[in-house]
Amino acid sequence: xxxxxxxxxxxxxxxxxxxxxxxxxxxxxxxxxxxxxxxxxxxxxxxxxxxxxxxxxxxxxxxxxxxxxxxxxxxxxxxxxxxxxxxxxxxxxxxxxxxxxxxxxxxxxxxxxxxxxxxxxxxxxxxxxxxxxxxxxxxxxxxxxxxxxxxxxxxxxxxxxxxxxxxxxxxxxxxxxxxxxxxxxxxxxxxxxxxxxxxxxxxxxxxxxxxxxxxxxxxxxxxxxxxxxxxxxxxxxxxxxxxxxxxxxxxxxxxxxxxxxxxxxxxxxxxxxxxxxxxxxxxxxxxxxxxxxxxxxxxxxxxxxxxxxxxxxxxxxxxxxxxxxxxxxxxxxxxxxxxxxxxxxxxxxxxxxxxxxxxxxxxxxxxxxxxxxxxxxxxxxxxxxxxxxxxxxxxxxxxxxxxxxxxxxxxxxxxxxxxxxxxx
Ligand SMILES: *[C@@H]1O[C@H](CO)[C@@H](O)[C@H](O)[C@H]1NC(C)=O
Ligand SMILES: *[C@@H]1O[C@H](CO)[C@@H](O)[C@H](O)[C@H]1NC(C)=O
Ligand SMILES: *[C@@H]1O[C@H](CO)[C@@H](O)[C@H](O)[C@H]1NC(C)=O
Ligand SMILES: *[C@@H]1O[C@H](CO)[C@@H](O)[C@H](O)[C@H]1NC(C)=O
Ligand SMILES: *[C@@H]1O[C@H](CO)[C@@H](O)[C@H](O)[C@H]1NC(C)=O
Ligand SMILES: *[C@@H]1O[C@H](CO)[C@@H](O)[C@H](O)[C@H]1NC(C)=O
Ligand SMILES: *[C@@H]1O[C@H](CO)[C@@H](O)[C@H](O)[C@H]1NC(C)=O
Numbered sequence: 444x445x446x447x448x449x450x451x452x453x454x455x456x457x458x459x460x461x462x463x464x465x466x467x468x469x470x471x472x473x474x475x476x477x478x479x480x481x482x483x484x485x486x487x488x489x490x491x492x493x494x495x496x497x498x499x500x501x502x503x504x505x506x507x508x509x510x511x512x513x514x515x516x517x518x519x520x521x522x523x524x525x526x527x528x529x530x531x532x533x534x535x536x537x538x539x540x541x542x543x544x545x546x547x548x549x550x551x552x553x554x555x556x557x558x559x560x561x562x563x564x565x566x567x568x569x570x571x572x573x574x575x576x577x578x579x580x581x582x583x584x585x586x587x588x589x590x591x592x593x594x595x596x597x598x599x600x601x602x603x604x605x606x607x608x609x610x611x612x613x614x615x616x617x618x619x620x621x622x623x624x625x626x627x628x629x630x631x632x633x634x635x636x637x638x639x640x641x642x643x644x645x646x647x648x649x650x651x652x653x654x655x656x657x658x659x660x661x662x663x664x665x666x667x668x669x670x671x672x673x674x675x676x677x678x679x680x681x682x683x684x685x686x687x688x689x690x691x692x693x694x695x696x697x698x699x700x701x702x703x704x705x706x707x708x709x710x711x712x713x714x715x716x717x718x719x720x721x722x723x724x725x726x727x728x729x730x731x732x733x734x735x736x737x738x739x740x741x742x743x744x745x746x747x748x749x750x751x752x753x754x755x756x757x758x759x760x761x762x763x764x765x766x767x768x769x770x771x772x773x774x775x776x777x778x779x780x781x782x783x784x785x786x787x788x789x790x791x792x793x794x795x796x797x798x799x800x801x802x803x804x805x806x807x808x809x810x811x812x813x814x815x816x817x818x819x820x821x822x823x824x825x826x827x828x829x830x831x832x833x834x835x836x837x838x839x840x841x842x843x844x845x846x847x848x849x850x851x852x853x854x855x856x857x858x859x860x861x862x863x864x865x866x867x
Contacts, residue, residue, distance in 0.1 A: 459666065463513065465632065467859075470705050471594040473639065477513050477866075478713050480645050481679055481765050502632055512614070517858075519569070519570070520567055520569040520570035521567065521568070521569065522567045522570075522572060522810070522859050522863070523567075523810035523812070523813055523814070524567060524568045524569075524697045524813070525565055525566050525567040525568045525572075525814070526566055526568070526596045526770065526771060526817070527563040527564070527565060527566070527768040527817055527818070527852075528563065528564060528566045529562060529563060530562055530563055530564035532562075532564075532574075533561050533562050533563060534561050534850030534851075534854060535574075535575075535577070535607055535610050535854075536606040536607060536609065536610055536850055537551070537850065538550070538551040538552045538849070538850070539552070540606075540609075540610075541602075541605070541606035542568075542611055543602050543605045543606060543609075543614075543628075543847070544602055544606065544849045545598075545602065546827075546828075546829070547823060547827045547828075547843065548599060548602065548823055548827070548846055548847065548848055548849045548851075549848075549849065550823050550824075550826040550827075550848035550849075550851070551848075552829070553823070553826040553827070553828060553829045553830060553831070554826060554829065554830040554831070554832075554833070555823075555826040555848065557766045559766050559767065559820075560766060560768075560818075560820040560821055560848070560851065560852070561850060561851070562759060563852070564855065564858075565814050565855045565858065565859075567655065572858050572859070572862060573858065573861070573862065574858055575607050575854075575857045575858050575861050576861065577607055577610055577611045578611055579865070580608070580861055580865070581608060581611055581612070581630060581632075581633045581635055582633070583865055584633060584635050584681075585634060585635065586633075586634045587635055587636075587680040587681065588634070588635075588637075588678055588679050588681045589604075589635075589636070589638070589679070589680065589681045589682070589683070589775050590637075590638045590639070590640060590672070590675070590679040590681070590683070590684075590685070591604070591635045591637070591638070591639045591640070591682075591683045592639075592640045592642050592645070592672045592682060592683070592684040592685075593640075593642060593643065593645070593684055593685040593686060593745070594641075594643035594685070594686070594689055595643075595846060596685065596688070596748060596845075596846065596847075597639065597683070597684070597685055597745070597766055598624070598639055598641075599846050599847055599849070599853055600745070600853060600856055601637065601639040602684065602849055603847075603849055603850070603851075603853045603854045603856065603857060604857055604860075605690060606635060606849060606850070606854075607626055607854060607857055608630065608637075608803075610694075612630050612631070612632050612633070614628035614629065614630050614637070615628065615630075615631065615634075616628055617629045620641075621698065621821050624639075624641035625638070625639065625640055625641055625671070626638070626639050627639075631839075638675070638679070640671055640672050640675070641671070642669040642672050642691050643670055643686065643688070643689040644663055644669065644686060644690065644725060645668065645672070645684065645686045645725055645726075645728075645729050646663060646664055646665055646666075646668055646669055646724075646725045646728060646729075647663075647664040647668065647669050647670070648661060648662065648663045648664070648668060648689075648694075649661070649662040650662055651657075651663070651689070651692060651694060660694075660695060660708075661692050661693065661694030662694065662695055662697060663690075663694045663695070663697065663721065664696075664697045664698070664700075665696050665697065665698050665703070665721055665724045665725060665728070666697075666698045666699065666724075666728065668728055668729065668732055672684075673732065675742070676732075676736065676738060677736075677738040679740050680741065681740060681741045681742075681743075681864065682740050682741070682742045682743070683743045683745055683809065683860065684729070684742065684743070684744055684745065685744065685745035685746075685747075685761045686725060686726065686729075687722055687747050687783040687786075687787070688747070688783075690706070690718045690722045690725070691718060691779070692706070693705070693706055693707040693708055694706050694707075694708070695708060695711070695722075696716050696721055703716060704716030704717075704785075705841070706718045706721060711861070715792075718782075719782050719786060720835060722783065722786050723786045723789075723790070726744075726786060726787065726790045727790060728752060730745075730790055730794070730806070733796070733804065733806055734804055734806070739804065739805075739807045740805075741805040741806075741864060742804075742805065742806045742807070743807050743808075743809040743860060743863060743864075744787065744790075744791070744806070744807070744809060745809040745811060745856070746787050746788075746808055746809065746810050746811060746812045747780050747783035747787060747812055748780075748782050748811060748812060748815040748816070749776060749780050749812070749815060750822075750844050750845040751763045751765075751818075751819035751822060751844045751845075752842065752844045753776065753819075753844075757841065757842065757843075757844070757845075758841070760839065761842060761844065762824065762825075762842050762844070763819055763820075763822050763824050763842055764824065765819040765820045765845035766817050766820050767820055768817050768819075768820060768852075769816070769817045769818075769819060770817075771817075773817075774816060774817070774819070775816075776812070776816060780812070780816075784812055787808060788808070791807075795808065807863055807867065809856070809863065810859075810861065811859065814852075814855065815852065815853075818852040819844070821847050821848055821851045821852035821853065822842075822843055822844045822845065822846065822847060822848065823842075823843045823846060823847075823848050824842045824843065824844060825840045825842055826848070827841075827842075827843040827846075828840065
């Protein structure tokens with residue numbers, strides 16, 4: 444098990460700096476619905492000048508990528524441990540053949556020139572992992588309802604999922620919310636439905652987004668789940684959910700409608716609660732809800748994934764120009780991802796102590812942390828916008844080194860999903 448320092452006052456700066464980094468991912472969220480570029484993101488309130496220069500701490504990385512710390516699933520084969528090997532077969536869909544890819548992740552359409560990153564597959568150390576078989580999958584999922592619940596990375600994931608399935612049958616979009624954050628697709632031949640739900644904290648949260656550059660005071664209720672997903676819970680047969688990153692946001696935390704502290708709220712007379720305490724509480728609430736529900740859904744909790752900004756952060760010219768995966772030992776998880784990951788693995792370790800197996804629920808950790816860590820080449824980078832260098836080959840553009848190109852390495856997450864759901 445990895446040891447990490449508590450996020451006490453001494454490490455607050457690290458956290459704050461990373462808030463800036465992640466802020467870019469957030470600002471992308473606002474634009475995803477209408478396809479606008481995020482020009483405004485550059486000057487978003489995430490750029491807190493008092494800490495911006497303190498980037499030494501952001502570079503801090505602790506060695507966490509040894510096999511022992513990554514070991515979650517026991518049993519015959521740990522899908523989370525392995526390497527990327529060349530695979531000439533490439534992706535099953537293209538940016539033209541799939542119409543659900545949002546512009547920000549449509550890298551090839553946006554002019555990404557190098558394509559080598561498409562020709563790798565994840566090879567677990569102790570077994571073969573079959574590529575996603577969409578025909579077999581849909582056939583097994585007749586009359587079922589899947590949900591993807593979480594933040595913009597969940598949305599990235601559901602788009603990959605729909606694109607792969609669409610090779611067999613085109614999906615009809617049967618519902619979307621005004622802002623396109625909640626969408627449902629229907630595969631008519633199979634009466635198979637897929638819903639994506641925007642719930643970045645999984646618990647009830649108000650007023651947490653920046654609107655027109657105005658900083659909002661996020662109010663996060665650590666004892667109340669977000670009813671946008673709990674209200675629909677009994678209609679879901681399978682759920683892929685995730686959380687975490689948004690807890691980096693400065694926020695005031697509540698329990699029983701009473702403030703219990705905050706995260707990064709200078710100027711407020713509140714004590715620092717610790718984002719790790721908040722996330723731990725949220726995950727526990729989610730798991731307790733699932734275990735205590737009379738409804739039997741299969742739930743995969745997707746573990747945290749890293750961004751790959753190099754030579755700067757999202758707002759200081761950081762880039763991700765690599766064109767190949769890392770090999771074992773070439774990179775380690777950064778401080779905050781270790782924090783998130785430890786909370787997730789700890790929550791699942793704890794399941795063993797609560798009579799979980801007796802409840803015969805299916806609740807598993809979808810462990811994509813390491814295989815994603817090894818793919819610095821899979822992000823949109825500058826190609827989150829169309830043809831960023833068309834007018835000026837040396838233009839300075841903002842990179843996205845957090846979300847994933849479609850097609851891209853995120854497609855492999857579905858290979859794990861299929862294995863865990865149909866063979867696990
Ligand atoms: C899927 O959605 C369709 C259309 O919204 C609905 O008629 C059908 O009952 C749903 N099926 C499942 C399995 O959820
Ligand atoms: C919230 O209220 C309930 C019932 O009044 C009480 O049992 C619980 O201790 C309270 N929790 C906190 C954190 O105040
Ligand atoms: C918190 O306040 C809301 C809105 O006023 C209310 O509906 C809810 O029951 C309250 N929760 C608790 C635990 O008191
Ligand atoms: C801050 O909160 C404490 C404890 O609630 C209180 O005693 C103190 O007066 C507050 N300070 C300010 C400046 O409001
Ligand atoms: C980062 O900067 C160093 C030194 O300028 C350079 O050698 C390296 O290629 C850069 N890395 C990336 C990913 O741009
Ligand atoms: C719940 O679903 C899982 C996975 O399909 C199954 O193994 C388990 O037996 C079910 N539990 C109950 C109580 O039906
Ligand atoms: C291209 O972008 C670079 C970097 O921002 C800038 O210095 C240069 O003046 C630009 N060239 C033209 C022709 O706009």
